Structure formats: structure tokens, C-alpha cells
Amino acid sequence: xxxxxxxxxxxxxxxxxxxxxxxxxxxxxxxxxxxxxxxxxxxxxxxxxxxxxxxxxxxxxxxxxxxxxxxxxxxxxxxxxxxxxxxxxxxxxxxxxxxxxxxxxxxxxxxxxxxxxxxxxxxxxxxxxxxxxxxxxxxxxxxxxxxxxxxxxxxxxxxxxxxxxxxxxxxxxxxxxxxxxxxxxxxxxxxxxxxxxxxxxxxxxxxxxxxx
Numbered sequence: 001x002x003x004x005x006x007x008x009x010x011x012x013x014x015x016x017x018x019x020x021x022x023x024x025x026x027x028x029x030x031x032x033x034x035x036x037x038x039x040x041x042x043x044x045x046x047x048x049x050x051x052x053x054x055x056x057x058x059x060x061x062x063x064x065x066x067x068x069x070x071x072x073x074x075x076x077x078x079x080x081x082x083x084x085x086x087x088x089x090x091x092x093x094x095x096x097x098x099x100x101x102x103x104x105x106x107x108x109x110x111x112x113x114x115x116x117x118x119x120x121x122x123x124x125x126x127x128x129x130x131x132x133x134x135x136x137x138x139x140x141x142x143x144x145x146x147x148x149x150x151x152x153x154x155x156x157x158x159x160x161x162x163x164x165x166x167x168x169x170x171x172x173x174x175x176x177x178x179x180x181x182x183x184x185x186x187x188x189x190x191x192x193x194x195x196x197x198x199x200x201x202x203x204x205x206x207x208x209x210x211x212x
Contacts, residue, residue: 002035003065004079007053008199010040011206021072022060023199024163028076028156030191032083038202073105073160080156093151100149100157109164111135116169136176139165143178147185154189162186 006029008022022038029036041050047057054061054070061068062075069075080087080097088094112135115128139161142149149157165171166183186192 002037004029004034004036005063006036006038006075007050007061007063008038008040008059008202009043009046011043011203011210017200017203018196019167020059020199021163023195024072024160025060025062025075025079026195026198027159027163027192028079028086030195031154031159031189032079032085034079034082038198040202073101076156076160077101086156086159088151088153088155090151093155096150097155097157100155101160104157104161104164108135108139108161112164112167112170116167119169132170133174136170136174136179140176140179143182147182154186158182158186162192 006022006025008020012020026036026038028034041059046059049057050061051057053068056070058070060072060075061070062078064078067078069078077087077098080101087097111128111132115126115132118126118128148154149161162183165179166187171180171183187196
């Protein structure tokens with residue numbers, strides 16, 4: 001039995017499958033060899049049916065032996081604190097990992113998500129395009145010089161950054177071979193493949209239940 005429970009939706013449409021952010025927590029547990037369970041809340045009425053645990057009506061949220069938290073970034077840092085495979089224990093390696101984890105959320109995802117959302121809603125050449133291009137170019141320069149972001153090895157920072165970068169709209173924007181290779185390295189890891197396959201299997205099984 002595991003004390004770690006990851007909560008996600010019981011079903012989502014095909015579009016977001018493989019990208020719902022419970023995958024980040026699944027991936028972290030797989031990398032660290034942490035046992036975990038997955039439980040679900042209904043996708044229908046999702047904006048109001050679990051506000052006591054997630055005040056914005058989103059997923060994932062995490063329960064670790066009664067310690068509950070929401071936001072995938074917070075959950076990742078909590079899981080990283082449980083095993084040094086995700087977060088080095090030396091002060092320099094830990095600091096590097098922490099700064100790049102926050103950078104993935106604040107400097108890259110904060111820019112790319114509203115940009116691709118505007119594109120998805122029909123505003124192809126929106127005002128965020130130049131900002132996204134600049135940030136991805138800056139990151140490309142970093143990834144051209146190193147295999148992983150922090151501590152000379154794969155960490156939770158790479159897990160998060162690769163998950164931000166692997167969105168197809170982001171990957172298709174510009175010619176960035178170092179970033180492409182980085183995402184490929186990360187997503188070829190067995191832990192990612194299992195987490196991704198398990199998420200897809202959950203939603204595919206739910207299709208039949210909804211159809212019935």
C-alpha cells in the first residue's frame with residue numbers, strides 16, 4: 001500500500017490526453033520508485049465538485065498520508081524531497097534544481113501557455129509570439145551546452161521543463177534542435193513512457209464506461 005495518492009479526472013476529451021498534469025506527478029513517482037495510487041474525481045461539474053481540495057477546480061492534487069496539496073509544481077517539489085533521484089541533496093545541486101524548476105513554471109510555461117491558448121482560439125499571430133520566441137531562444141542556448149539543466153544529471157527540473165516543452169504547438173514553433181533533442185531524451189525515459197501510457201489507459205477505459 002502507498003501513502004501517496006494522485007488525484008485526476010475520471011475522463012477527459014481526446015485533445016488533452018497525455019498532457020493532463022497528473023502525468024507530472026505520476027512521472028516523478030515512477031522516476032523515484034515511489035509507490036502511488038491514482039484516484040479520480042468526475043470530469044463533469046469539475047469546476048465546482050472538488051473545491052475543498054483544489055480551490056480552482058483543477059487537477060492534479062496530491063495526498064501523501066494525509067498531507068494534501070494542490071498545484072503540480074508544489075506536488076513535484078514535495079515528491080522530489082522524498083528521493084534524491086529527483087532532487088540532489090548537496091546544497092549546490094539542490095539550488096540549481098530548485099531554480100530551474102521554478103524557471104520552467106515562471107519563465108517558460110507562464111509565457112507558452114497563454115500563447116498557445118490564443119493560437120488555439122484563432123489568434124494565430126498574437127502579441128505573445130515575440131516573447132515566446134525570445135524565451136525559447138534563450139533556453140535553446142542553454143540546452144545547446146548541456147544535456148540536463150541542473151547538477152549534471154536528470155532531476156525534477158528536467159521532468160517539468162520537458163513536460164512544458166513537449167506540447168506540440170511549442171515543438172512546432174521555430175527550429176530549435178537542442179530543445180527537440182532534450183525533449184526526446186526526457187520522453188524516452190521508461191518512467192515517462194509508463195506514466196504517459198497509464199494516463200492514456202485510464203481515459204480510454206473511461207470511454208467505454210461513458211458510452212454505456
